[in-house]
Every structure is written in structure tokens, then in C-alpha cells.
Amino acid sequence: GESAVDEAIAPIYKTYENVQTSILFNKTEIELQLMVRADAEAKAENILDELAGKIKEKLGLAVFAMNGEMMEEIIGKLLSAAGKTLSVAESCTGGLISERLTEIAGASEYFIEGATVYANEAKIRTLNVAPEIIENNGAVSAETAEAMAEGMRKKSQTDYAISVTGIAGPTGGSEEKPIGLVYVGFASKVETKAIKIMLPGDRHLIRWRASQAALDLLRRKMLKSFSANLP
The missing domain is CATH 3.30.70.2860 (Alpha-Beta Plaits)
Incomplete structure (x- = not known):
């Protein structure tokens, strides 16, 4: 804090x-x-x-910005500078990440596609998530977030993809998977990764914070990749 x-x-x-x-x-x-x-x-x-x-x-x-830029502006600058492309698979955020990205003029240069896959059937049908992944781990899990990101990247043929699945409330939580539990996924041509986060707040705040976490994961992965490739 x-x-x-x-x-x-x-x-x-x-x-x-x-x-x-x-x-x-x-x-x-x-x-x-x-x-x-x-x-x-x-x-x-x-x-x-x-x-x-x-x-x-x-x-x-x-530190993601020095002059008050929004996270989606920073993401746009990084993708444009690197000549990379992005796709997004969203469940609990319901298209919020895609909305934020397309608020930036010129986003079509790097943002290729976004999919809102709220129901399990949509994750399976649209992103080719294996049914057994959801059956064995649940829709809100690291395994499902990874499968969503990788499925989105392959479907869109992008350099990167990010995904979000979670429980935004106010209903749907349990002792094992409480309200505010979110998994954010990332996929590139060399890595697929998901992280678990617990987000406080009401439904609106959880969804917004989840979108920020997904974009921030992408930012960190890109910066680490770029620095690793410096001569």
C-alpha cells in the first residue's frame, strides 16, 4: 500500500x-x-x-508509468515498439480488457482479437480448452487460465495472449474458491503461465482490478523478454 x-x-x-x-x-x-x-x-x-x-x-x-499514463496506453506503446500482437480471452471481466485496449487510438495495429467466454461451453468451443481440464480443476483455476491463454493465442495467431477467469461476486464463492479469487493467464510462443491473485472489493472493483492484473502480467513478461534479448 x-x-x-x-x-x-x-x-x-x-x-x-x-x-x-x-x-x-x-x-x-x-x-x-x-x-x-x-x-x-x-x-x-x-x-x-x-x-x-x-x-x-x-x-x-x-513502476509502469512516469507521466500518468493508463496501463492500456503503456501496453500499446510496448506492443507497437516491438511489433508484437495481442489477443485476449476473458471470463469474469466480460470484455473489459478488450474495451480498455480499444480505447487507445491505433490499437488495431497490435490488438487482433478478444473473446468473452463466460460459460464453460464457450471456453471449450471457442478456445479449444480440453473439457477434462475444467472437469478436474474447475473453471476458476490456473490450469484453465493457461489453457484459455494458449487456446486464444493459437486461435488468433498472435505473439501474446492473456486470459482471466475468476469469481467477481457477489454470489458464486465458496470456502475453497472465495469471491475475489482470480487467475490471470499469459501465453507466448515460448511460455504459458498463470498466476493466482486475491482481489478485494465489490463486483465492479474486482473486475477492474482483474483487468489491470492481466495487463500488468503482460507488461512484466514483455519487459523481461525484451531485456533478455538485449545484446
Whole structure:
């Protein structure tokens, strides 16, 4: 949360004079605002750039934007710069990820296809998820999320695919699989992976946070892949 972020970066900004910080939390992210006072605008900008760079280095991949961009904007820039394509398979988010991606002008350059596969039959029919995967593990599982992502990538012939399956509530939860349980999947030509997350909030917030988690998983995977391929 905000306190953890402040604890991590306080030793950095406290070494600077005339610097003010504010940390704001919204439904999916923490926003850090930096303000610098100096006797010249250029000097203030230099201090701000230096400070922001040190904070970004400290927080690493947790920082996804430096100038207030939305996650979908960052994803678009990464995909465009790399010449890569994306497809999306959604269950509990019901098309929200596709909606966010297509809010960005020029998304057709990299976003190929999105599928809302809410029912199990749709996952099987549309994405070629093996029925036994759902029967043995449930629709809300790492195995199903991985199969959804891989099925979507193969169907769309994209470089990457992401998937989401979960329980957004307010009904449908159980002791074993409570409301807020979400699995986010990722597939590329070399890797298929799913992660488990527990998201707080009402149905709207869980769905939004799940969409953010899926896009963030894609961002992290792309950045790690790009850095691994640097000379």
C-alpha cells in the first residue's frame, strides 16, 4: 500500500531539499506526485528527473508509468515498439480488457482479437480448452487460465495472449474458491503461465482490478523478454 511505498522511497527523497511528495491510491494503482522548488525552472526539472529516476530504479517493475499514463496506453506503446500482437480471452471481466485496449487510438495495429467466454461451453468451443481440464480443476483455476491463454493465442495467431477467469461476486464463492479469487493467464510462443491473485472489493472493483492484473502480467513478461534479448 501507500505506506509501504513511502517507506521504500523516503530514504531517497529525504536527501533532497525543497521536495514535496504525495502518495495517492485509486482502485488499481498508487500514484506518486513529486514537487520541487528551485530558483530556476530548468534546475527544478533536472532535480525532478534525477529524483524520479532514482525512485524508479528502487521500485523496479512496480513502476509502469512516469507521466500518468493508463496501463492500456503503456501496453500499446510496448506492443507497437516491438511489433508484437495481442489477443485476449476473458471470463469474469466480460470484455473489459478488450474495451480498455480499444480505447487507445491505433490499437488495431497490435490488438487482433478478444473473446468473452463466460460459460464453460464457450471456453471449450471457442478456445479449444480440453473439457477434462475444467472437469478436474474447475473453471476458476490456473490450469484453465493457461489453457484459455494458449487456446486464444493459437486461435488468433498472435505473439501474446492473456486470459482471466475468476469469481467477481457477489454470489458464486465458496470456502475453497472465495469471491475475489482470480487467475490471470499469459501465453507466448515460448511460455504459458498463470498466476493466482486475491482481489478485494465489490463486483465492479474486482473486475477492474482483474483487468489491470492481466495487463500488468503482460507488461512484466514483455519487459523481461525484451531485456533478455538485449545484446
